[in-house]
Amino acid sequence: MPEVYNWHLGRKMVYVFDEAHPQKQFVAVFNINRCIGCQTCTGTCKATWTFSKGQEAMWWNNVETKPYGGYPQHWDIKILQLLDEAHQAQGKKAEWDAAQTGDAAPYGVYNGLTITEAAGSDQEAIGYLPPDAEWRAPLFYEDTSTAYKGDKLGISTEGATLPEHQTWFFYLQRICNHCTYPACAAACPRKAIYKRPEDGIVLIDQARCRGYRKCVEQCPYKKSMYRGTTRTSEKCVACYPRVEGKDPLSDGVPMETRCMAVCPGKIRLNGLVDIAQDGSWVENPKHPMYYLIKIEKVALPLYPQFGTEPNIYYIPPRWAPRAYLRQMFGPGVDDAIARYAAPSRELLAVLQLFRTTQRMIFRYEVEEGPLVLETEVNGQPWKMYNDTAVGFDAQDREVARLSVVEPIHERPAERLNSI
Numbered sequence: 001m002p003e004v005y006n007w008h009l010g011r012k013m014v015y016v017f018d019e020a021h022p023q024k025q026f027v028a029v030f031n032i033n034r035c036i037g038c039q040t041c042t043g044t045c046k047a048t049w050t051f052s053k054g055q056e057a058m059w060w061n062n063v064e065t066k067p068y069g070g071y072p073q074h075w076d077i078k079i080l081q082l083l084d085e086a087h088q089a090q091g092k093k094a095e096w097d098a099a100q101t102g103d104a105a106p107y108g109v110y111n112g113l114t115i116t117e118a119a120g121s122d123q124e125a126i127g128y129l130p131p132d133a134e135w136r137a138p139l140f141y142e143d144t145s146t147a148y149k150g151d152k153l154g155i156s157t158e159g160a161t162l163p164e165h166q167t168w169f170f171y172l173q174r175i176c177n178h179c180t181y182p183a184c185a186a187a188c189p190r191k192a193i194y195k196r197p198e199d200g201i202v203l204i205d206q207a208r209c210r211g212y213r214k215c216v217e218q219c220p221y222k223k224s225m226y227r228g229t230t231r232t233s234e235k236c237v238a239c240y241p242r243v244e245g246k247d248p249l250s251d252g253v254p255m256e257t258r259c260m261a262v263c264p265g266k267i268r269l270n271g272l273v274d275i276a277q278d279g280s281w282v283e284n285p286k287h288p289m290y291y292l293i294k295i296e297k298v299a300l301p302l303y304p305q306f307g308t309e310p311n312i313y314y315i316p317p318r319w320a321p322r323a324y325l326r327q328m329f330g331p332g333v334d335d336a337i338a339r340y341a342a343p344s345r346e347l348l349a350v351l352q353l354f355r356t357t358q359r360m361i362f363r364y365e366v367e368e369g370p371l372v373l374e375t376e377v378n379g380q381p382w383k384m385y386n387d388t389a390v391g392f393d394a395q396d397r398e399v400a401r402l403s404v405v406e407p408i409h410e411r412p413a414e415r416l417n418s419i
Ligand code: SF4
Pocket: 175, 176, 177, 178, 179, 182, 183, 184, 185, 202, 218, 219, 220, 221, 222, 223, 224, 235, 308
């Protein structure tokens, strides 16, 4: 099999197809710390794309409660178990060498097996086909925390403190990752799945698909789903008419997807980044995605060890146990949480841009404001400035302007009671 470079793993890996990259890549950052689990994203995707017969159990966007929840149930535990069995069979360890970092290996080097490397000779990648029952209850274990161990009744008397809560859960927001090396495409015997050269969005050609479900079996994130009424598989389409700027609201420029644009928790920021021929991201420090993912490294890929180079990035939750988070987001977790907990002046400004406009932001500027707070975070001095973040769309028009300190608007006396 050909070898391709996976920068999440900091090394080359085997993949079914030769290395080829789009001109731009659809990317998003989800800030887990801010999610309120309202499922507005989930309902909006369903109302837009999966409201028809045969799609009843199909949730292209879902938000599950970790550590117990999952859609389909226990999807990640099952894949991790298969991966672990493969490591044991080959006498290898799923370890990272976090000391070997560099531009092409920001999280270090993964010395374990990916889902492709762990596969036997009869498979493209390890995987499993979830039975129907596991797709049926997407909110099983919603809001279920780990047990409190300090008291017979399970009631905590001392409360919870950072850096790690003893009793914890968090929401994990999931859509298709529009992976750089999609396992779904690699698995398809009909070559019905393709990655678009213009934006890296991964789509299933419904005319070519024959419903063999190899993509459902081998997508490690279980984001390809089978529809019995059409006997084809379907998946998140990244709301491509909006990304193409063809939505009537978009004014001809790329817009954020439906699930991103509706989020009341303001946890999602979506964009397109420029990709070089070798697959690296073209340097663009004033692009919010490039800044958050490549410069601050505050947002990390989900299960990078699977080896598909997913393109949805997460700011990890501050309160969850670090070992659990390292397994989920790789060795960059500790630094990412430290940077998020005491953000730099620029990071705090860029974080204001989440959900301020439906248009994708391609460039930002920070206008400096006055010092408004001096305090300590984790025993270190920390200062807050009332800077203003300004966002620009694909045509470099200003589309967002947000200050760090929310302005207070007083109602005029004659309208005090009006709504
Ligand atoms: S998340 Fe799954 S369905 Fe989506 S591109 Fe990656 S492998 Fe394919």
